[in-house]
């Protein structure tokens with residue numbers, strides 16, 4: 001087996017058994033990146049020198065007998081995570097020259113385990129998009145078929161795993177930005193419960209919805225990565241101080257007697273036939289494994305997309321005010337202060353970011369605030385209540401991740417509303433603040449991956465990982481590789 | 485027509501915490517520009533605010549001391565606007581559900597009566613940085629930003645429009661100033677901006693119940709300027725109305741040099757701050773227990789202390805007011821009494837000699853070189869007739885200069901009062917012999933010459949003769 005195709009667990013065993021060194025593994029990954037990047041474009045920045053230095057340090061650590069599951073494992077992270085001394089663009093021209101003086105807590109935690117950073121991954125600009133087409137650094141292509149989008153906004157994070165350019169990656173999920181690209185690229189992606197992972201040092205898009213999570217080749221790797229980044233951070237007031245379970249040790253728990261809800265609003269007529277087939281097969285698999293199915297309802301699902309685009313854009317309009325050209329990032333040549341602001345921001349931001357800043361500014365404006373922002377918050381509460389009610393009867397819910405498999409590059413770029421609707425099944429989870437995972441569950445007629453979404457109760461990551469693991473053991477979807 | 489001014493004040497109180505409101509940076513004043521900054525107060529991407537609990541404690545104290553209700557669940561909000569000294573492009577403040585609401589202060593008005601001024605709200609917020617022109621930017625014509633002050637904690641205390649004159653406004657402001665400095669939550673330095681005020685001023689015809697259109701006056705940083713700015717603004721509005729004009733809602737800037745206000749921006753140009761709850765901060769929940777603990781920890785407030793000085797120590801109202809001007813002064817007074825001084829005498833000395841010396845040397849009471857214990861010792865020496873009240877003033881000056889104990893000074897300089905009648909009698913004999921004419925005058929009925937003889941005796945004794953003994957002996961001798 002190629003080193004670059006290994007899972008965290010396989011590579012860890014090889015490192016621990018001294019069959020391969022981290023420097024060798026890292027070199028193999030860097031070579032793989034060089035060979036497939038021209039076709040895929042997962043990375044904005046590759047950091048070979050730092051990677052090899054970190055790998056050498058990891059090898060010393062391993063030689064001392066200190067070999068954590070992630071020690072010496074070459075990873076890559078979305079360019080939304082601040083990395084001290086390594087350029088961090090967030091997919092935007094406005095941060096093209098930004099070298100952060102500090103690192104995100106989640107990356108610090110992985111680094112503390114001895115993980116090796118290969119580089120920073122492509123994404124939609126400021127995580128605003130579902131296709132990676134809004135990146136200022138070119139569109140990442142789907143490794144399964146490079147005419148197709150990889151999904152977004154963590155498109156680079158999903159494509160890098162699918163194209164074996166990193167053993168595992170980190171992404172962020174505000175309305176589906178981990179799960180939808182994971183689904184489109186055939187990997188495992190988990191959005192933890194809001195507050196489970198620190199947001200400190202993660203460039204904010206919509207603060208009340210953003211959450212950090214892993215994208216991996218299989219569920220066991222996902223559990224390992226989540227275990228490494230989860231936990232309370234005193235630098236993030238919204239991170240929750242609740243114990244982190246040992247996700248890996250309980251993976252084999254099985255699904256016998258597990259009550260799985262099927263929200264009727266997610267199995268609609270507009271669902272792609274291939275997706276429907278994959279869902280039916282998944283339900284059958286779980287039945288065979290001893291799970292029980294219960295029909296549930298999330299009655300306010302129809303309002304989720306509208307609610308999301310008011311709350312997320314309102315928060316974004318404020319979060320993105322700091323990119324003003326005064327202290328860091330792009331500053332345009334200008335005569336006065338106002339011109340400096342307008343030119344810097346006009347030149348620095350792309351069209352989708354500008355659209356969302358304007359939407360959000362409007363929603364918060366005096367005279368419109370109650371009708372839009374306040375109303376959206378009320379609907380958000382109703383959507384949260386939907387989930388609470390449904391979870392009174394079931395342990396997890398099973399839904400598609402997206403209504404279709406990946407679409408073609410350029411297909412929806414001029415139709416923002418159609419693009420927004422591709423997140424219809426993932427957005428409610430962010431609004432409810434709970435956790436969900438995407439895992440490979442089939443392929444479309446065109447040969448593109450289709451993902452299955454398992455939604456858990458708040459802080460119910462352990463349960464969805466168990467359910468995901470059971471499914472993975474019973475199917476072979478996750479073993480298929482993109483032939484790039 | 486006669487006009488009734490209507491005034492409301494918004495006071496910004498900079499809190500005396502060691503660290504900033506949302507990060508661990510120092511709040512020290514006057515350091516190298518941008519030396520007290522971190523990702524949070526620089527507004528770097530990815531940085532998140534974490535609330536300083538001390539700020540909450542200070543806010544609760546301020547609220548309880550101004551009769552406010554403490555909000556059990558208060559919310560931080562973002563106030564959005566662009567300015568180079570505002571790193572995030574928004575200020576974290578409170579809008580709906582501020583930490584304190586519905587308070588009041590009873591202020592003293594002209595006729596010795598009190599008047600209740602309602603306090604709408606007190607909320608917590610972060611300060612902005614400071615623009616520095618010239619050097620810092622590296623260009624003579626450029627501007628730089630110093631973010632040392634960014635994110636320092638402020639309270640904003642907003643009154644209802646209950647004030648009806650500039651004097652009432654100043655009285656309210658002084659009382660608020662006294663409370664926050666008394667609590668030790670603000671240094672009260674108005675020149676450095678630690679305690680600053682915006683005034684909302686309008687006028688309406690006397691008897692009317694509808695308020696006129698108000699102007700907000702910014703940048704008033706002394707009690708004197710508050711009075712000046714409000715009076716100017718009242719007159720400006722009256723003149724405008726009398727001339728057939730109308731007052732427009734606007735923000736005006738006070739210019740201390742000319743004592744006038746000028747328009748800064750009109751209502752149309754006013755910002756839409758797009759307030760909304762800050763998603764980076766969770767709601768601040770304050771339990772009843774927390775409020776009760778804060779209440780127990782509150783120091784005795786100026787008004788309570790005045791009452792006690794009057795009731796328990798028998799001070800007159802005036803003395804009690806003066807001696808509670810600051811907590812340090814009141815502490816000094818009480819320490820003097822505790823060290824054995826008579827309350828009225830200790831009070832007189834503090835209001836007299838000590839205040840004079842403090843003012844002459846620009847010394848704050850906290851660093852008064854004469855300790856309350858030393859003052860009490862000095863007063864003891866007068867009481868037990870070791871020295872006279874007159875000599876005591878000389879001793880006091882020496883104590884101030886050298887910091888020595890009064891007893892030591894009296895002994896070293898031989899200032900012990902002479903009460904020995906034999907010694908005084910011989911001085912009197914000498915003076916009577918040398919001034920036979922005046923003796924005759926006295927005996928002939930000119931009794932005011934008596935004062936002349938007292939003066940001569942005191943002079944001859946270098947002030948050390950016991951005045952009571954001198955009086956008695958002189959009377960006997962002169963009467964022959």
Ligand SMILES: [Zn+2]
Nearest residue numbers: 507509522525
């Ligand atoms: Zn700071």
